[in-house]
Amino acid sequence: MDNYVRIFDTTLRDGEQSPGASLDSAEKLEIARQLARLGVDIMEAGFPAASPGDAEAVRRIAMEVGNSRDGTRAPVIAGLARANRNDIDTAWESVRYAAHPRIHTFLATSDIHLKHKLKMTREQVVERVGEMVAYAKRYCDDIEFSPEDAGRSDPEFLYQVLEVAIKAGATTLNIPDTVGYTMPEEFGALIAGIVKHTPGADRVAISVHCHNDLGLATANTLAGIRAGARQAEVTMNGIGERAGNTSLEEVVMSLQTRNSFFGLRTGIDTTQIARTSRLVSNYTSIPIQPNKAIVGANAFAHEAGIHQDGMLKHHLTYEIMRPETVGVAQSNLVLGKHSGRHALQARLTELGYQMNDKDLAQAFARFKELADKKKVVTDADLVALVADEFYQPPEIFAMEDIQVTCGRHGMPTATVRLRGPDRQSIVQAAVGTGPVDAVYKAIDTIVQAPNTLVEYNVHAVTEGIDALGEVTVRLQSQDQESRTVGGHGADTDIIVASAKAYMAALNKLLAKEDRILATSTVERSAEYQDTIR
Numbered sequence: 412m413d414n415y416v417r418i419f420d421t422t423l424r425d426g427e428q429s430p431g432a433s434l435d436s437a438e439k440l441e442i443a444r445q446l447a448r449l450g451v452d453i454m455e456a457g458f459p460a461a462s463p464g465d466a467e468a469v470r471r472i473a474m475e476v477g478n479s480r481d482g483t484r485a486p487v488i489a490g491l492a493r494a495n496r497n498d499i500d501t502a503w504e505s506v507r508y509a510a511h512p513r514i515h516t517f518l519a520t521s522d523i524h525l526k527h528k529l530k531m532t533r534e535q536v537v538e539r540v541g542e543m544v545a546y547a548k549r550y551c552d553d554i555e556f557s558p559e560d561a562g563r564s565d566p567e568f569l570y571q572v573l574e575v576a577i578k579a580g581a582t583t584l585n586i587p588d589t590v591g592y593t594m595p596e597e598f599g600a601l602i603a604g605i606v607k608h609t610p611g612a613d614r615v616a617i618s619v620h621c622h623n624d625l626g627l628a629t630a631n632t633l634a635g636i637r638a639g640a641r642q643a644e645v646t647m648n649g650i651g652e653r654a655g656n657t658s659l660e661e662v663v664m665s666l667q668t669r670n671s672f673f674g675l676r677t678g679i680d681t682t683q684i685a686r687t688s689r690l691v692s693n694y695t696s697i698p699i700q701p702n703k704a705i706v707g708a709n710a711f712a713h714e715a716g717i718h719q720d721g722m723l724k725h726h727l728t729y730e731i732m733r734p735e736t737v738g739v740a741q742s743n744l745v746l747g748k749h750s751g752r753h754a755l756q757a758r759l760t761e762l763g764y765q766m767n768d769k770d771l772a773q774a775f776a777r778f779k780e781l782a783d784k785k786k787v788v789t790d791a792d793l794v795a796l797v798a799d800e801f802y803q804p805p806e807i808f809a810m811e812d813i814q815v816t817c818g819r820h821g822m823p824t825a826t827v828r829l830r831g832p833d834r835q836s837i838v839q840a841a842v843g844t845g846p847v848d849a850v851y852k853a854i855d856t857i858v859q860a861p862n863t864l865v866e867y868n869v870h871a872v873t874e875g876i877d878a879l880g881e882v883t884v885r886l887q888s889q890d891q892e893s894r895t896v897g898g899h900g901a902d903t904d905i906i907v908a909s910a911k912a913y914m915a916a917l918n919k920l921l922a923k924e925d926r927i928l929a930t931s932t933v934e935r936s937a938e939y940q941d942t943i944r
């Protein structure tokens with residue numbers, strides 16, 4: 412048992428299953444590139460059988476990210492497949508272009524799933540696992556098998572299934588706590604039992620994959636690692652089905668910060684964590700809770716006087732890791748309206764954004780606009796500004812102008828001017844219950860994409876009355892697909908930020924490619940409930 416823990420990132424598969432997190436293939440590709448920079452060993456790029464859009468996104472990632480260009484080892488690119496021939500064929504067709512492809516196949520093993528979902532006997536499950544792992548092995552050396560709902564499966568039955576998977580050629584056995592049910596001691600004991608009692612377990616990698624339904628995903632993952640697992644399946648910011656998956660940053664920083672306790676290491680470049688976290692949050696439009704460990708806005712903030720006093724005396728008093736270690740830049744440099752392009756570029760580089768001249772010019776124009784309204788432009792402002800300007804879907808409709816009148820006794824009225832797909836400007840006015848409602852109604856009349864606003868959040872990026880407001884929205888389409896999409900926008904005027912966020916979400920809803928990918932999300936959740944035939 413060596414001391415290296417492989418990091419298997421499933422942000423683009425399990426993470427993308429978060430409601431409303433559907434990503435288009437360009438966004439997936441950019442996240443995949445950043446995950447490679449972060450140094451993940453394996454990335455699960457998607458579930459190719461879920462839809463043609465998913466298959467295409469995995470194929471593009473396999474081709475571009477799965478083949479190293481700078482001499483470093485390219486990450487393994489994995490594709491998920493249920494234990495049937497069609498899924499395995501489709502997964503292989505997508506991952507085969509990577510230098511190191513992996514097929515990840517799964518079949519449930521808990522009695523609850525066997526009885527109510529699969530309607531299969533234990534004997535049938537054992538037989539199917541042997542057959543399908545062997546089938547996948549004909550394509551690819553690197554095969555991962557997961558007994559779904561292992562956390563609620565009979566351990567003796569698991570040993571039997573896993574032995575068959577090993578004999579059929581599995582090289583990694585991933586043990587999922589699919590519904591986040593187990594306690595750390597239990598999960599650790601389950602992994603220890605598998606290591607001890609599964610014939611051949613010493614020849615394969617044991618992996619852990621935990622969900623966070625009881626808030627124990629990281630604790631369970633670490634318990635599994637302590638018991639002998641050497642691969643951890645994680646997502647950035649802990650996004651994923653229901654309460655999410657184990658978060659990458661928590662596991663990696665636990666192993667690193669408490670190295671004397673674990674004696675283990677990973678290949679992650681931790682200075683890329685903050686950047687990856689922001690990218691995932693921007694593209695999925697899933698905000699990060701301020702007190703989220705490692706990547707939350709307050710993770711390194713010290714509020715209480717006693718703490719601030721301690722920090723001034725020595726950072727070790729209240730700080731167990733340095734913010735720079737995870738890529739949170741600490742700077743005394745203050746940007747304002749007299750700052751030039753070079754100062755902005757230097758700051759953006761420190762924050763992890765490498766920009767070409769064109770993008771920098773665009774960012775500089777936005778920065779100047781902001782600096783005219785706001786005395787001090789902080790790092791948080793820059794991060795919000797970059798997200799607002801660059802991490803947006805292609806514009807089918809673009810906002811050209813917006814005017815709002817509102818007040819206590821008036822009728823909130825908005826006039827908006829949008830540029831349509833044919834590049835014509837369209838002007839529309841509407842009255843609403845409030846200014847945001849009026850703006851959204853005016854936009855709806857032009858765009859004609861019926862939807863329900865299921866979530867609306869606004870928060871100030873920094874303190875102070877002149878702060879940038881950041882708005883995230885989530886919409887559900889009112890067609891048969893009932894898709895959920897997210898959008899975000901930032902501006903010193905929160906009505907403008909609200910309009911930007913709404914337009915971003917509508918553009919996602921309208922995008923053709925996105926339609927394919929999002930259909931896959933709908934199909935996928937239905938398929939997970941289905942019997943696997």
Ligand code: KIV
Pocket residue numbers: 425517557559560585587588589590620622
């Ligand atoms: O949670 C789970 O069981 C999964 C499997 C497909 C590995 O995501």
Ligand code: ZN
Pocket residue numbers: 425587589620622656
């Ligand atoms: Zn999962």
